[in-house]
Amino acid sequence: MPRFSFIFALLIIPFSLFSQGLLQDKTTFTRQDTLRGSITPQRAWWDVTYYHLDISVNPDTKFIKGKNTVSYTVIKPSNELQIDLQAPLKITAAIQNGKPLAIRHDGHAHFITLAENQKIGNVYSVDVYYEGHPKEAKNAPWDGGFSWKKDANGNHFVATSCQGLGASIWWPNKDHMYDEVDSMDISVTVPKGLMNISNGRLQSIIQNKTTTTYNWTVKNPINNYGVNVNIGDYVHFSEVYPGENGPLDMDYYVLRDNLQKAKIHFKDAPRMMQAFEHWFGPYPFYEDGFKLVEVPYLGMEHQSSVTYGNQYKKGYLGNDLSGTGWGLKFDFIIIHEAGHEWFANNITNKDIADMWIHEGFTAYSENLFVDYYYGKEAAADYVIGTRKRIRNDKPLIGPYNVNKEGSSDMYYKGANMLHTLRQLVQNDEKWRQILRGMNTEFYHKTVTTQQIENYIIAQSGLDLAAFFDQYLRETNIPTLEYSISNGRLKYRWHEVVSGFKMPILVTLNGTEQWLYPNTTWQTMALPTPNPSLTINRNFYINVKPQ
Incomplete structure (x- = not known):
C-alpha cells in the first residue's frame, strides 16, 4: 500500500x-x-x-x-x-x-x-x-x-x-x-x-x-x-x-x-x-x-x-x-x-493473520499459469523476477485475533517460498498432487497456517518445520556461506532458525548435485583445486562467498 x-x-x-x-x-x-x-x-x-x-x-x-x-x-x-x-x-x-x-x-x-x-x-x-x-x-x-x-x-x-x-x-x-x-x-x-x-x-x-x-x-x-x-x-x-x-x-x-x-x-x-x-x-x-x-x-x-x-x-x-x-x-x-477461487475462496484463512495462504499461493499461481503454457524455465524466470519486490520487513504471518495481516511480502516472498519448496519435493507430479490434494482436503473450509504446514509435511514426507518457521515467521532469508580453498569446499547456513537444514542444489564443474548444509561448517573434497560452483537459481536464498 x-x-x-x-x-x-x-x-x-x-x-x-x-x-x-x-x-x-x-x-x-x-x-x-x-x-x-x-x-x-x-x-x-x-x-x-x-x-x-x-x-x-x-x-x-x-x-x-x-x-x-x-x-x-x-x-x-x-x-x-x-x-x-x-x-x-x-x-x-x-x-x-x-x-x-x-x-x-x-x-x-x-x-x-x-x-x-x-x-x-x-x-x-x-x-x-x-x-x-x-x-x-x-x-x-x-x-x-x-x-x-x-x-x-x-x-x-x-x-x-x-x-x-x-x-x-x-x-x-x-x-x-x-x-x-x-x-x-x-x-x-x-x-x-x-x-x-x-x-x-x-x-x-x-x-x-x-x-x-x-x-x-x-x-x-x-x-x-x-x-x-x-x-x-x-x-x-x-x-x-x-x-x-x-x-x-x-x-x-x-x-x-x-x-x-x-x-x-x-x-x-x-x-x-x-x-x-x-x-x-x-x-x-x-x-x-x-x-x-x-x-x-x-x-x-x-x-x-x-x-x-x-x-x-x-x-x-x-x-x-x-x-x-x-x-x-x-x-x-x-x-x-x-x-483466488482456489486459494482464498475455496481454502480460506480462519484469521487474516494467515492471509499469506491466500496471497502466497495465488501469487504463485501466476508462475504456474506461465509454466502450463510456456514451460518450466519461463515460469522460473517469472517468479524469480518478482524477487526484487520483496522487502523482508516483517514476518508473513501477522498478529492473531486483531484483524491484522502480516507483511505485504506474503505475495512474492510467499510465491518464491513455494517455488523453493517445489525444488525440495524434487518431483513435479508429486508437487502438483500436493496442490490438488490441498484443494480436496480443505474443500470449502477455513484453515490455519499450521494445518497447511502439516498437510504439506505429511504429503511430501519432508521435515519442513524449520523451513516454514524461517520463511513465514522470520524476516531473514537463509544465507548460504561457503568458501573454496586448497581443493576443499566449506559451507553452512547462516541467519537461520534453530534446526534449519534445507538441502540445496548446486552445479560443480558442470555436474549438478545436492548439498546438505546445516548451521555448522561442513567440508567436502573437490575434484579440482578451483572448480566452478553455481547455486541453483530456483532457491530463494542469499549466497555469501567467504
Whole structure:
C-alpha cells in the first residue's frame, strides 16, 4: 500500500496485493480491533448457515437501505449475538419471530439480545435492518467501500470492495473469516436501466415501477468479503467450459461499449481455467458458475463474481511485474484474481493473520499459469523476477485475533517460498498432487497456517518445520556461506532458525548435485583445486562467498 509509494507511482501493484490493514502499521491494538478480529463469546455460540441480503441502492443519493436475514444453528447456550456493521451505516432494528429485539452498540460491533430461549441444535433467524450512506472508497480496492462512478456515457457505474476493511463496511454480518455462511441469497434493487451483478447464479429479475430487483443465489459457502454488488449498464456474453467436473458456465458482464474488445480479451479466462484445473483440481464452485464482471476499479477476487478493471491490457495495467516479458503474456487481473477461487475462496484463512495462504499461493499461481503454457524455465524466470519486490520487513504471518495481516511480502516472498519448496519435493507430479490434494482436503473450509504446514509435511514426507518457521515467521532469508580453498569446499547456513537444514542444489564443474548444509561448517573434497560452483537459481536464498 502507501508504504510501497514508489510502486504505486508506477501503478504496478496487484489489486489485492495490499488491503486496508496495511494502511497503518499498528504496533498497538484497540478494543475495536479485538471485537473485529477475535472469536468473541457473542460469536462463538452460533454457526451462521444462511444469509439473505436484501437491499436497495440509490446511486443518485449514494444511499443504501435494507436488511440481512441471518440464519444460524445454536452450538452453545447464550442469548446475545454479535453482528458487525461499520459507521456511518446504522442498524435500525433487529427482529426475531416478529418481535423487536434490544441492541447494545459498541463501536462497529452490535450485540443483539434474543428474547426466546436459544436451544442447542436448533436453527433460528433474525432480521437485521440497516440503512445509510456507506463509506465511499477513496482508492478502491485498497481503500474499500462503495465506488460511486459513472461510465463514459454518463450511466451510474457502482461497485463494492472490502478486503481487510471488512464486509461490515457495507452490510451487517458475522464479520470474521472463521465462520463462512453455507449458502446465501442476494437481492439488490437498482434504478431502471441498470443491472446488478452479484455472486452465484441469477434466479429472477423483478420489474418494479421505477426500479428493478435482481435476485442471485449462492449455493456454496462464501467468505464475507467475497460478497459483492456491481451496478452498471452491463451487457452479457457467455461460454460453456468443458471442465474436470463437467460443463462449467462462464459468464461475462462488461460495459456496453466494451463488448467487442471483451470478447477477444477475455479469452484468458478459459485459458486460466484449463491451467488451474490442471494444477489445483476442479474449479471449486461449479454450482455457482464463474463470472468476470467489469468494475470501475482494478479488480478483486469476489467468489464466482471476480471483478475486472485492468483496462483490457496484458500484464498489470500494461506492465510486467516480473520484468522478464512473461508477465505480458496474460492479463494479470484475470489470472491472479481467478486464482483466488482456489486459494482464498475455496481454502480460506480462519484469521487474516494467515492471509499469506491466500496471497502466497495465488501469487504463485501466476508462475504456474506461465509454466502450463510456456514451460518450466519461463515460469522460473517469472517468479524469480518478482524477487526484487520483496522487502523482508516483517514476518508473513501477522498478529492473531486483531484483524491484522502480516507483511505485504506474503505475495512474492510467499510465491518464491513455494517455488523453493517445489525444488525440495524434487518431483513435479508429486508437487502438483500436493496442490490438488490441498484443494480436496480443505474443500470449502477455513484453515490455519499450521494445518497447511502439516498437510504439506505429511504429503511430501519432508521435515519442513524449520523451513516454514524461517520463511513465514522470520524476516531473514537463509544465507548460504561457503568458501573454496586448497581443493576443499566449506559451507553452512547462516541467519537461520534453530534446526534449519534445507538441502540445496548446486552445479560443480558442470555436474549438478545436492548439498546438505546445516548451521555448522561442513567440508567436502573437490575434484579440482578451483572448480566452478553455481547455486541453483530456483532457491530463494542469499549466497555469501567467504
